[in-house]
Amino acid sequence: MLSVPMTLSRLGGQVHRQFVAARLKSAWIKATSTRSDSAASSNVDVEELFIDPRVQALLTKLTGLDVEGKIFTERLVDHAERSHFALMTDSMLENARAAMRERATRLLQFVPVKEPREETFSILAKDPQLEGFDSCKYVFTDITFDATNQDRTVVIREPDGTLRTALPEEHDRMNRVYYEQPNRPPVAPAVFKDPALKDALDADRHEFVLDFACWFYEPDDPEFVRLSHIVFDRTVAAGKFDILYSTRHFGAFAFYLVLNDNIPPLLNHYGSTGRLSDAANLIRLQKIVYPNWRTVIGFSDTDKKIVRDFLSQNKRLRDKLPALVDLLDQSSGVKPKAAKYQPDGSMNKATEASRLAKARATVNRENLRTTEGPLGELSEEYPVKFARDDKQNTTERPAGRRPTQKTSTYKERLAEIDNEKNKKD
Amino acid sequence: MAFSMLSTVTKRYNTVNFFMRRSGTELWKTITSVSKSGQKKGRRSTRQQIRPLDRFYRIGSSPLKIQFPGLNTHIDAGLNPVIVEEQTEDEIKEGDLAVRKQLEASGMATKRRRREKLFPLERGFSGHQVVGQKLGPPPPVGDVKLDDFQTYCLEVKRTSNMTGVFGRVHTMSALVITGNGRGLAGYAVGKAGIHRTNNAIIKAMNMAARKLFYVELLEDRTIYQDFYAECRNTKIFAQRRPAGFGLRCHPRLEKICEAIGIKDIYVKVEGNTKNYLALTHAFVTGLLNQETHEQLAERKGLHVVELKPERQYYPEVVASPILSTLKTE
Numbered sequence: 001m002l003s004v005p006m007t008l009s010r011l012g013g014q015v016h017r018q019f020v021a022a023r024l025k026s027a028w029i030k031a032t033s034t035r036s037d038s039a040a041s042s043n044v045d046v047e048e049l050f051i052d053p054r055v056q057a058l059l060t061k062l063t064g065l066d067v068e069g070k071i072f073t074e075r076l077v078d079h080a081e082r083s084h085f086a087l088m089t090d091s092m093l094e095n096a097r098a099a100m101r102e103r104a105t106r107l108l109q110f111v112p113v114k115e116p117r118e119e120t121f122s123i124l125a126k127d128p129q130l131e132g133f134d135s136c137k138y139v140f141t142d143i144t145f146d147a148t149n150q151d152r153t154v155v156i157r158e159p160d161g162t163l164r165t166a167l168p169e170e171h172d173r174m175n176r177v178y179y180e181q182p183n184r185p186p187v188a189p190a191v192f193k194d195p196a197l198k199d200a201l202d203a204d205r206h207e208f209v210l211d212f213a214c215w216f217y218e219p220d221d222p223e224f225v226r227l228s229h230i231v232f233d234r235t236v237a238a239g240k241f242d243i244l245y246s247t248r249h250f251g252a253f254a255f256y257l258v259l260n261d262n263i264p265p266l267l268n269h270y271g272s273t274g275r276l277s278d279a280a281n282l283i284r285l286q287k288i289v290y291p292n293w294r295t296v297i298g299f300s301d302t303d304k305k306i307v308r309d310f311l312s313q314n315k316r317l318r319d320k321l322p323a324l325v326d327l328l329d330q331s332s333g334v335k336p337k338a339a340k341y342q343p344d345g346s347m348n349k350a351t352e353a354s355r356l357a358k359a360r361a362t363v364n365r366e367n368l369r370t371t372e373g374p375l376g377e378l379s380e381e382y383p384v385k386f387a388r389d390d391k392q393n394t395t396e397r398p399a400g401r402r403p404t405q406k407t408s409t410y411k412e413r414l415a416e417i418d419n420e421k422n423k424k425d
Numbered sequence: 426m427a428f429s430m431l432s433t434v435t436k437r438y439n440t441v442n443f444f445m446r447r448s449g450t451e452l453w454k455t456i457t458s459v460s461k462s463g464q465k466k467g468r469r470s471t472r473q474q475i476r477p478l479d480r481f482y483r484i485g486s487s488p489l490k491i492q493f494p495g496l497n498t499h500i501d502a503g504l505n506p507v508i509v510e511e512q513t514e515d516e517i518k519e520g521d522l523a524v525r526k527q528l529e530a531s532g533m534a535t536k537r538r539r540r541e542k543l544f545p546l547e548r549g550f551s552g553h554q555v556v557g558q559k560l561g562p563p564p565p566v567g568d569v570k571l572d573d574f575q576t577y578c579l580e581v582k583r584t585s586n587m588t589g590v591f592g593r594v595h596t597m598s599a600l601v602i603t604g605n606g607r608g609l610a611g612y613a614v615g616k617a618g619i620h621r622t623n624n625a626i627i628k629a630m631n632m633a634a635r636k637l638f639y640v641e642l643l644e645d646r647t648i649y650q651d652f653y654a655e656c657r658n659t660k661i662f663a664q665r666r667p668a669g670f671g672l673r674c675h676p677r678l679e680k681i682c683e684a685i686g687i688k689d690i691y692v693k694v695e696g697n698t699k700n701y702l703a704l705t706h707a708f709v710t711g712l713l714n715q716e717t718h719e720q721l722a723e724r725k726g727l728h729v730v731e732l733k734p735e736r737q738y739y740p741e742v743v744a745s746p747i748l749s750t751l752k753t754e
Contacts, residue, residue, distance in 0.1 A: 067739070068739070072736045072737055072739035073736065074733070074735040074736055075735055075736075075737075076735075077734055077735050080667040080668070080669055080670065080734075081667060081734040082665060082666055082667040083667070083731050083732060083733040083734065084731075084732040084738070085718070085729055085730065085731055085732070085743070086729075086730045086732060086740070087721075087725055087727040087728070087729060087730070088727060088728050088730045088740070089727060089728070089751070089752055089753055089754045090728070090751065090753065091753070091754055092754070093728055093730060093740060093742065096730070096740040097740060100737075100739050100740070103737075362742045362743070362744070362745050363745065363747060364745030364746065364747055364751070365745075365746070365747055365748075365750075365751070368747055386747065386748065
């Protein structure tokens with residue numbers, strides 16, 4: 001229990017907050033964004049919009065599905081187990097991969113975008129005769145067995161006698177005290193604040209920080225919303241979009257950017273990696289969130305047309321989107337020369353290095369004589385020959401195997417000698 | 426007390442003295458010789474050993490302890506006449522302690538040779554015994570250098586054989602394994618005469634360096650398949666283990682695995698766990714009958730797919746059949 005004396009400014013803050021809220025209803029649209037002053041932003045119901053099936057479909061497409069490189073990378077395991085080896089045909093392999101893809105889509109379930117709870121409290125009772133009963137506040141938490149974390153009643157008796165409901169931060173803290181979970185201490189870990197947060201993001205641990213935050217906080221915790229906004233802003237500032245690509249946070253991330261009219265950095269990133277369809281989907285998303293009668297997007301348009309129209313309608317952004325412009329020029333030509341998406345392995349540096357060191361090229365009949373085979377580019381110059389073991393020289397067992405040890409008894413040995421003698425005769 | 430020195434003093438024939446009429450060797454023979462039957466009965470090393478008496482006999486030494494330059498001390502430049510004076514008490518005491526100080530300075534103070542203490546990680550299986558200790562690389566075979574090989578002695582025993590001529594003949598037998606930690610290893614048994622343990626080990630090392638075998642290892646650290654192998658009454662159940670598990674097996678098998686380069690394995694030995702030669706035979710037989718993933722894929726005509734727990738069992742093709750046709754279902 002904290003011994004912070006209650007002051008009147010708290011009550012004053014409540015009034016001030018209500019006044020501000022009339023202008024900016026949503027906490028997801030920042031005051032610094034260009035849309036914060038327009039009428040459109042105050043009409044946006046962020047939660048409803050996020051649940052919209054068209055928005056969900058577009059966000060799913062944008063999030064992508066990098067099964068091998070991102071979702072099922074090597075992670076630390078509690079108890080080391082030995083790997084299992086299976087013998088599979090091509091069809092069995094395909095079935096297994098399809099099952100894993102299905103699991104991967106379930107692992108990419110979006111982090112919910114919710115308006116944060118109001119950081120206000122309501123006074124339940126005023127008992128001035130209780131003033132000075134103790135020097136610190138008393139917190140009462142209802143730990144009935146059928147109360148959920150959201151449902152729970154948490155009230156606080158201040159030293160001056162007022163009984164009030166708890167703020168979201170206090171409420172969640174009490175939940176964490178009475179219902180402990182592993183890695184969920186009552187006090188927030190240091191990684192959610194600078195300088196530890198800055199260090200983590202410098203080491204490209206964005207996914208870790210956000211996953212930890214999802215475990216630690218509730219989705220409508222104002223602290224969680226603030227933290228995710230900070231992480232998103234810093235991701236955009238550093239241009240590290242690929243870290244969050246194909247994670248469950250990309251949906252919230254893309255939605256946040258669209259709400260705050262901050263798509264140019266992401267569009268430029270798509271341009272530099274040659275992802276025209278993703279850029280087009282992002283523009284479509286923006287059209288759904290902010291249906292501006294001035295710009296027209298037909299939903300049966302091709303991706304290229306949408307991007308071209310967007311660029312022509314937003315000429316002021318052209319200098320911010322050089323890569324996208326280049327991409328369009330190239331795609332109208334022969335082929336886009338831009339680099340493909342590469343999984344950013346820098347976050348698991350050790351595992352990436354070990355993976356590369358143990359890289360196994362699967363050699364099979366089809367690619368034995370091609371450039372993907374063991375000889376690589378040399379196979380184009382020289383014909384590839386595969387030398388088989390000389391079958392005449394080896395016995396039935398392959399080379400390198402020793403005959404198994406046999407111990408015969410004395411009688412058996414005598415019998416063997418007799419047999420040999422008889423054979424000779 | 427006229428002790429004659431071994432062979433420098435000639436026999437004297439015109440004397441009654443028993444000792445002067447015989448040579449040093451003859452006299453020593455009277456004390457040290459053991460008859461053939463006595464040798465068989467184990468009396469060979471029970472006699473006195475021949476002592477070098479000339480070392481003990483110091484010319485010019487007497488209770489008076491006079492120093493004669495050129496005889497029992499160095500000649501100083503210019504032979505100055507030595508004045509014979511009585512030693513002071515301090516000088517006497519110093520003289521008595523001088524020998525002790527000299528011995529301590531050279532580290533030979535105690536009569537018994539004290540062995541150099543081994544670092545705990547250098548120790549073998551037990552005490553200062555050679556079994557289990559690292560014995561360095563074997564000598565080169567022809568012009569092939571085996572510098573990166575490490576040798577371990579697994580067992581040293583005293584064996585007996587009853588012969589017709591000498592009766593019971595004892596021999597030292599040493600089982601030695603040598604390996605480079607990357608799949609190449611060899612083991613052998615060397616024999617030498619009794620009390621010639623080092624010779625036996627060296628013979629075994631040389632033989633082992635000539636009897637090498639190669640074992641393919643999964644990720645250079647463990648075996649490909651779990652196997653069972655037996656030799657005589659020693660049964661071995663070996664199982665592969667994940668990285669970082671370590672060697673959980675019989676101590677002799679630990680050394681064998683270190684020599685071969687296996688880092689993670691679990692082995693259960695049943696039956697006779699003390700017949701180390703049978704243990705080695707069984708283990709090596711099992712290792713050599715392993716199949717790599719590529720060989721397995723060829724034989725079965727199917728993809729060999731690894732499902733790692735770290736990757737949540739995502740299927741990853743490790744080997745595919747190259748020459749044989751892939752089975753379709």
